[in-house]
Amino acid sequence: MLTRTRNVMFVALFGIVVLGGLTRLTESGLSIVEWKPITGIIPPITLSQWEEEFEKYKQFPEYKLLNYRMSLSDFKYIYYMEWSHRMLGRMIGLVVVLPAAYFGFRGYMTRSTTKKIMGLVGLLGFQGVLGWYMVKSGLSEELMSTPSSVPRVSHYRLAAHLGSAFILYSGMFLAGLQILRDSKVAYDTFPKEVAKILANPSLNRFRRLAICTAILIFLTSMSGALVAGLDAGLIYNEFPYMGTSIIPPKSELFSKSYTKFGESDLWRNFFDNPTTVQFDHRVLAMTTLCAITALWLYSRRLTLPPKARLAINSVLGVSYIQATLGISTLIYMVPIPLASAHQAGSLTLLTTALYLVHNMRRIPIKI
Structure with a gap:
């Protein structure tokens, strides 16, 4: 079970990094202009809901400077790209937190391993906050006052967000490998x-x-x-x-x-x-x-x-x-x-x- 959980976790973490890159490459990252960790799980469904989200998007620099000719169908595409990225992040939270809580309460992890996992869970939560902090930089109205400005997120915050993702992935990867190795050592099968x-x-x-x-x-x-x-x-x-x-x-x-x-x-x-x-x-x-x-x-x-x-x-x-x-x-x-x-x-x-x-x-x- 540990091996299966580890594999799912690694695939999900790897996938969200790749999806995050695609979100940036398709210029979709600024399509959702609000951060709603709970209610944001459900995307717009009816036409009126989509029009409401589109109107919110129109109030920000990316639409005004770059996508002022965008149709509602085009907006749906970039919205779903960003929504998928955020949903995968929430799913990873569940994949990490729930098994960690289960194995911790069952006593399957040593005290040092539990501390490592708790630290990684904290980093995962920080990663979500950092992601929104990055998005906010691309929604700033200051972009409208800068000549020849391009609506995009701060490259510093982008690097910090990616760096945090790499550190989180690395920590999970090494912790998973170490747990499996410790198990072999404990059972004298190494x-x-x-x-x-x-x-x-x-x-x-x-x-x-x-x-x-x-x-x-x-x-x-x-x-x-x-x-x-x-x-x-x-x-x-x-x-x-x-x-x-x-x-x-x-x-x-x-x-x-x-x-x-x-x-x-x-x-x-x-x-x-x-x-x-x-x-x-x-x-x-x-x-x-x-x-x-x-x-x-x-x-x-x-x-x-x-x-x-x-x-x-x-x-x-x-x-x-x-x-x-x-x-x-x-x-x-x-x-x-x-x-x-x-x-x-x-x-x-x-x-x-x-x-x-x-x-x-x-x-x-x-x-």
Whole structure:
């Protein structure tokens, strides 16, 4: 039962990240202008209810600046995209909270595991609040007063929302794997030969490098969130060049247009300048690819447990697929299928890296 619950949870968490990306790519995220955690479960049904929701949407910048010619049928499409995203979030809440309460009251979890799950449940609730906080930034009337403004959510809040989702998924994934491993250790069914391999001090360096690689993958994914939030993928649609050179002109990378105090805060370009943000993501992505390749080559010199060997091979394979998807998404100017696959690929890559980290953990048993 634990395994089934874990699998359902992972699929749901993975799915909501992908659906959230699709919601952003289809520009559906600002279609529901109110946050109703309970009553929002039921979508409009009658024509009058749909017209009422559409009228609410018309009061905000996205309709006034971008979708002023939208029909009611078009509105229904983006509404259902956002509604589906929110409903999946509520479903995940039930999938996490109800089994956690059941296993906790039945005494199936240790005290440390219970604390971890309670922390993750708290993070899940925070994720919902953070999602609405992100949406509110795209509903601000200030967008109407800014010349040539594009109605969209804050890229900072978007990155925070995605980062929180990745952390929640990672925590659930590692906690689930650890629970299953602890069960094998408790019932003395964990392979002794694997425990012996993991106890070898020669693996310590590889273990640390695997953790660093997972962190690097996470940081690269977060830089991708900034790219998405600024629509930075719609400029410099070639690779490896950005214009006439691999590195754009310094005047573009460090433009005073994105500063508030002149030379003293040129660092803002790293977060607000689409050119710099895209360049940073390219550098991080290629660094991550090289780091993974180097880690794989290093692993060939070591004796690893079978699952760890499978994990490092998977990390290498997925990293090259992900790089290919990223370059293709850029070259073809961010088509929805490629962009969605690229976002799913980032979470898949992180998953394989975390699986490697987990399978490199020592086993606290006597050999």
